[in-house]
Amino acid sequence: MKRLIPTLRADNVPLELIMVIRTILAASKEISFRVSQGALSGILGSSLDENIQGETQKKLDILSNQLLKDILLSSPDVRAIASEEEDDVVAGIEDAPYIVAFDPLDGSSNIDINGQIGTIFTIYAARDDVPADSPLQFAQPGTAQLAAGYVLYGPSTLLVLTTGGPTRLYTLDQTHGGYLLTQDEMEIEPDTAEFAINMSNQRFWNQDTQAYINQLIAGETGPRGKRFNMRWNGAMVGDVHRVLQRGGIFLYPSDTKNPGQPSKLRLLYEANPMAMLVENAGGKAVTGEDRILDIMPSDLHQRVPVIMGAANEVDEFVNTKA
Numbered sequence: 001m002k003r004l005i006p007t008l009r010a011d012n013v014p015l016e017l018i019m020v021i022r023t024i025l026a027a028s029k030e031i032s033f034r035v036s037q038g039a040l041s042g043i044l045g046s047s048l049d050e051n052i053q054g055e056t057q058k059k060l061d062i063l064s065n066q067l068l069k070d071i072l073l074s075s076p077d078v079r080a081i082a083s084e085e086e087d088d089v090v091a092g093i094e095d096a097p098y099i100v101a102f103d104p105l106d107g108s109s110n111i112d113i114n115g116q117i118g119t120i121f122t123i124y125a126a127r128d129d130v131p132a133d134s135p136l137q138f139a140q141p142g143t144a145q146l147a148a149g150y151v152l153y154g155p156s157t158l159l160v161l162t163t164g165g166p167t168r169l170y171t172l173d174q175t176h177g178g179y180l181l182t183q184d185e186m187e188i189e190p191d192t193a194e195f196a197i198n199m200s201n202q203r204f205w206n207q208d209t210q211a212y213i214n215q216l217i218a219g220e221t222g223p224r225g226k227r228f229n230m231r232w233n234g235a236m237v238g239d240v241h242r243v244l245q246r247g248g249i250f251l252y253p254s255d256t257k258n259p260g261q262p263s264k265l266r267l268l269y270e271a272n273p274m275a276m277l278v279e280n281a282g283g284k285a286v287t288g289e290d291r292i293l294d295i296m297p298s299d300l301h302q303r304v305p306v307i308m309g310a311a312n313e314v315d316e317f318v319n320t321k322a
């Protein structure tokens with residue numbers, strides 16, 4: 001099986017960008033080990049702190065964030081980083097070519113139940129027209145991403161990565177410590193009979209979303225004329241991985257659950273990297289009205305509605321009106 005670096009070189013990925021990806025993956029191997037140790041590594045449970053999102057930070061959230069922050073900020077190729085766990089952008093090496101944003105541990109509410117969790121990351125070219133630590137470094141549309149990926153800490157540790165070409169799957173070889181190519185091109189079938197949404201939010205959705213989901217649960221006697229299945233992991237990284245592996249549609253649509261908050265998922269380090277991975281696997285990724293990758297960010301921790309996966313099913317969502 002091919003190792004990661006030769007496949008990136010074959011894709012003509014610049015060496016400095018390969019080094020940034022390798023740096024992220026070095027931290028992922030430490031996180032993978034700590035996760036696999038569970039209670040034995042003393043990292044289960046919650047800290048006493050909250051992050052900017054107002055979420056209680058898990059010990060492993062803090063550890064994962066610190067690992068990624070330390071290793072990236074010492075890389076000669078990283079000018080700045082942004083993280084779900086950091087209020088502001090943190091400057092790295094002056095004039096370095098790249099900036100990195102990440103969710104260090106997506107789905108951390110699954111840590112204590114041994115559920116799926118993961119690290120989501122995205123890499124852009126650094127901007128020379130604003131200071132290194134300016135949030136405007138990340139005021140770039142998702143189409144400007146140079147690389148996007150996630151590491152899924154599950155029964156095996158998986159890397160799903162795109163550098164502009166196909167979305168590729170790698171598996172961490174725990175014996176030798178390398179990520180080996182195990183699926184050359186992931187592809188999402190345009191049609192599906194499986195959806196992922198948190199149904200407990202139903203009363204908070206708009207009428208169009210309610211109409212669309214009602215059609216799915218109406219099954220073979222409903223307007224869609226077929227039976228649908230539902231899954232919900234509570235971790236975007238796990239739900240989107242299932243969509244990439246066996247098809248489906250993932251939805252975290254706009255809702256009125258939290259006043260002033262249109263929806264839950266963050267554009268920079270959740271929606272955009274996942275949208276790039278899904279589109280490069282033949283799927284679609286929208287907010288409802290807009291293509292996610294076309295959005296010009298207005299705030300570092302901006303939240304957007306997310307509907308992504310099987311292209312024809314995303315079209316069905318967009319076209320369904322109450």
Ligand code: P6P
Nearest residue numbers: 106107108198234235236237264
């Ligand atoms: P809910 C995890 O906290 C997360 O940000 C995503 O990974 C996941 O899809 C979503 O929130 C789950 O949200 O409201 O179902 O707990």
